[in-house]
Amino acid sequence: MSKKISLSQFTHTWRELRFKRLAEERFDVLVIGGGITGAAVALDASCAGLSCALIEQNDFASGTSSRSSRLIHGGLRYLKQGQVGLVYRSAREQQRLALLAPHLVRPLNLLFPLYQKSFTSRLAHRGGMIAYSALQPFDSKLRHQRSGAKDLLSLEPQLPANGLQDGFICREYLTHDARLVLETTLAACNAGACAVNYARVMDLLFLRGRVVGAVVNDEMTGRSFEVRARVVVNAAGPWADRLINRAAQAKRRLRLSKGVHIIIPREILPLSHAVIFFSRRDERALVAIPAENFVMVGPTETEYEGAPECAAPEREDVDYLLEALRDFFSQLKIENEDVIAARAGVRPLYDKGVRAAGEVSRAYHIEWQRDRLLSVLGGKLTLHRRAAAVTTRLLTRELKINPGVARLNATKNPLPGANWKNFSEEETKALLMRLSIEEESADHLIRAYGSRSLLFADMLTEERELARRITPSLPHIAAEVPFSIRYEMAVRPQDFFERRSDLALCLKAEGETWPHELMKFWHEPREKFFRAAQTEEVLA
Template sequence: MKNIKFSNLDREKTIARLAKDEYDLVVIGGGITGGGIALDAASRGLKVALVEKNDFASGTSSKSTKLIHGGLRYLKQFDFWLVKEVGSERAIVHKLAPHLVLPEKMLLPLIENGSYGKWLTSIGLKVYDILAQVTGDDKRQMLEKKEALKLEPLLPKKILKGAGYYAEYRTDDARLTIENIKTSLQFGAVALNYGKVEDFEYTNNVISGVKVKDVISGNDFTIKTKYVISAAGPWVDELRSTNNSKKGKRLHLTKGVHLVFPFEKLPLKHSTYFDVPDGRMMFAIPRGKVTYVGTSDTNYNNDKDEVRTDLTDAVYIISAVNNMFPDIELELDDIVSSWAGLRPLIHEEGKSASELSRKDEIFTSDTGLISIAGGKLTGYRKMAERVVNRIVKKMEENSTEIKECHTEEIPLCGNVDFKKFKHVTKYIDSLYERIKSDGFAHYDAWFLVTNYGKQTESILDIYENLDDTDKYIRMAKAELRFGIDYEMVQNPMDFFIRRTGRLYFDIDSVRSLMGPILAEFKTIYGVDDAQLLLWKEELETILDEHSNFSLERV
């Protein structure tokens, strides 16, 4: 699979193309849903444009629990349809990107007076296996207390009764998003970040164009189109208001927070889905150098562009961890990073944040704006299929024949010849053999492959042609150059947060690489010192907001 140039160095050309051509479909929103829609529609032969007001995956799609999971908790709500769909999707998304969607065994501790009893868990996991079509070693096991403690010695010995042991998948949501968008380019889609839709154009009271402001230059342009799908996540209702179609059902935003700790502070051997004293459930997931924990679930009515982890969120999650793992005594000072995101759910009168359905819904306005909201990360491909089917049905009424959805057969960028996860681990090992002579650790090979898959080869080619003496600076610069040329990296935040996940999972590397990366931006983009200073200050503010939870900050 050849890399397709996808760079803001060509931004003027991209915008000129968007302004000149007429499209079958404009997708508003560059999160996982929008990316999935762009790939689905483009691969069926539609001419597709996608615009995102910020960076790709900058909203909800970089701030999830980063699991491709079947939604075990929805069995308790008897939402069998949702469990069946997202459960089946896990294996499909893993097949499409085995380097990004990694198998993850999950422990479900059974404790005295907990949410799940032994009998209910056994039946529930069995139903889960059937609905999600789980086979082989991934089928659920029920463990006695002794077996559970052997797998995870940090579990609470006094109140532990046993555990369920079942299979899920872990991912990087932002990488999954960018790879969907990049794969859509292979089918002719055009995508632009930092392009904000400000209004619509109408012909005979039907949308016939979207008016976009280029956030970088401040210039306005219009994209002509036959259909528009808004996959703007938490901003869906704002666009419905712009379209004068915000009536009937509306969004209900809830905030979800995750905290990140050094692995040494929370050295879990297994990912764990555990009870919280208030009756909710939470995940604790080891990942490389860290373990992350989440999530909270609280109503949110503040600024959608400034969603932050506050002290109350941090105390809530730390208390939950210390309650389930009594030998661990986490404190606020142990937090090394965090993230907070919004769930764009559908409002239901009288229901709490945790009770709201995670099912997606589609709204169509009288003027033709199609909006999709709700849903789960895991179900993004089916959500895309459903909403594109609506457009296809209308097009076929005009005697235009369109292909059926076949995204379950389209490998995502980075997946070249990975048939199973064992092929990914084999590639990681072979990559380590190639780079260890430069002083890299096995973790570094794992990091590259689980971010980029076989695109790592392109990064290594760039690395070989750089001459920095520090290997880590040299590799980071190679990643940056790849990101600028093929992943629309526009600024250091795009790179450190959404293309590499370093802000969340290796925050110290952001501090050590900040200077060299800023210097590289100056070289490539030709930005002036004033812009570099602004970026440096923004990065330092972001680092503080994500990692400093000392009481002095309050």
């Protein structure tokens, strides 16, 4: 059963109380970094009975964790590099995440067409797929399968038919990466963690050679204070080296790799399925993944030497992806101006720099840098829970705490949006429609928020006009904006438009801009939108 929370949990008042708790309480663990790794560590550690604080310098998932391909995948290409163990573990984590968050981790048919003039051997690809299938769990409901050219073309008419021999349907999963981070963070809060965004670490605290906390600045007010903890976990992703250098003046531990995706309206690239294709220039595998009314294409992979916060798509990145896209989908006329957005994410790779970035293992590396400073380095989205479990074992051993079976039971709980114990999807949809929400919008809310979509009923009881669509061409409704402020710790407009939802991209794909009238939720006094009593409770 999910822990009950106040309706006004994430108001400004709540934020003040959280910062007060950070300043006054001594935690067992302070986790620095609010991406998927930090959120998962905070959840797992809290479930083990550790008092835990989680701080993020910007918004949750504002770094690498919102710039991925969104695939929860087994890692087919890692087999070529001999990383069998990584693929084996990833296949099991896929299944686990799909059970814990079925509204966020959804089955995806990823088409892998093979052509007569393929850049690499079709035989090698077939052998790889046989091995890939063999590494799936025996009880997996999704099985990769070989498919003939005719079947592939019926599934995806946009595939080039000339030279198509056969191929595979890879059974993978697709998530909304930023929302997966958010719900993991909410689950950590429900387990007792104190999580705050826009809280920047200015320096680490030391006592007799030990790391005992950090000096933290509230980026919204400019106030600084100390957060004390028995152990500090460095889960800062590509920023991890900065913390390591502050603690130990150690040599660089990470290699940074920049990955760029371009976004194209689905009207221009009308795919019904995700497709694997290859760049003619360097034979790199790329994916085109349809999502809502746009298609994500990428990612690139290039060495990156700059500051993580300065990573940006370059013209050459966009040109590389467009070239590969035009080569493969030659029947479509895709122009430069059809690219409505490009996103760059920085992958933190743990490696000694001998191999090319694309060949570096995506496995996590967890190590003590200094007494009571534990760094979680590298990794991939699919394995975040596994990394968190290993981290918690190291923490409990260091702190001489026995988590017992409580952690095992708690970490099996579904994420907040997967709790359908009180209302079914059908009942929730019917309730939302009775509150003047159109059917398409009700389906959208359930897809995006899962069982938490029931919370919209409370908001619409207060203000029925919030049931209106933000724009006629999209299913998003006005209530999602105050919902993100009230329930999902959105502090700035981009927190909602770019991470709590895909609305920024959806509007661009429709040729529209952010509606001016929605800005009132950020500029008017927040108390207007938080009239719910502190004592009223709902399930998270």
